[in-house]
Amino acid sequence: MTTKAAIALLTGAVIVVSLAGNATTTPVTAATPLSNAGGTRPGLAPIRSDADRAAARALIRRLRVKDRGPNTGYDRLNYGDNWADTAPGVPYARNGCRTRDDLLARDGRGVRYRAGSRCEVVEMELDDPYTGTTIAWSKKHADEVQVDHVVPLNYAWRMGAPRWPMSKRLDFANDPLNLLPVQGAANEEKDASGPAGWLPPLRGVRCAYVTRFAQVALKYDVPVTGPDKRTMLAQCR
Numbered sequence: 001m002t003t004k005a006a007i008a009l010l011t012g013a014v015i016v017v018s019l020a021g022n023a024t025t026t027p028v029t030a031a032t033p034l035s036n037a038g039g040t041r042p043g044l045a046p047i048r049s050d051a052d053r054a055a056a057r058a059l060i061r062r063l064r065v066k067d068r069g070p071n072t073g074y075d076r077l078n079y080g081d082n083w084a085d086t087a088p089g090v091p092y093a094r095n096g097c098r099t100r101d102d103l104l105a106r107d108g109r110g111v112r113y114r115a116g117s118r119c120e121v122v123e124m125e126l127d128d129p130y131t132g133t134t135i136a137w138s139k140k141h142a143d144e145v146q147v148d149h150v151v152p153l154n155y156a157w158r159m160g161a162p163r164w165p166m167s168k169r170l171d172f173a174n175d176p177l178n179l180l181p182v183q184g185a186a187n188e189e190k191d192a193s194g195p196a197g198w199l200p201p202l203r204g205v206r207c208a209y210v211t212r213f214a215q216v217a218l219k220y221d222v223p224v225t226g227p228d229k230r231t232m233l234a235q236c237r
Helices: 050-061 099-107 139-144 153-158 166-174 184-190 203-219 226-235
Strands: 013-017 023-027 109-113 121-127 134-138 145-149 179-183
Touching: 050 203, 050 226, 099 121, 099 145, 099 179, 121 139, 134 139, 139 145, 145 184, 153 166, 179 184, 203 226
Parallel strands: none
Antiparallel strands: 013 023, 109 121, 121 134, 145 179
């Protein structure tokens, strides 16, 4: 295998081609947010144990609270080019691949790349963390899988992002901690909502989802609304 070789299809595993041309298999096993503070492990596994749920509540309690501000001046371009590979301070940055493809490769099973590309994902299976369904995805039906910003860009804008330097906005928009490939319809239903307005349809993953939301908000010092914080705590009782 060469560096440019396509990733081959295996049952439950992806072949990752290294710069040296060697291949290794990496199982696609969803991680809980408490074991995935960097965001480089795939998926969103439920938080089940009493001890872990208590740790999640402790994390959520650290969140600052403020009212949501106006939407004045919001534009997607305020966070840089869509799926930019130029974010200065996050994993996968400047590896030559678009952020979206990095995330599809992280979470997908049986990932296939476009012929001649080591980046562009054209086919995979995804275990959607928000609905619990398995999606057989191809680029011909691109919107069936969308990459969700766990803390939405518009939410962060209304909670203080206009005062951030551009480098911080670029990191926020491309940080794998804040990104999950999910069912497109669920992502569109969520839109720019905080947890008080939307939670994943799959109840078993809701504590994990709000914990991931809290991790991102704490990393970037994004406050949350009072109703959002109360909702988040309630999901991890």
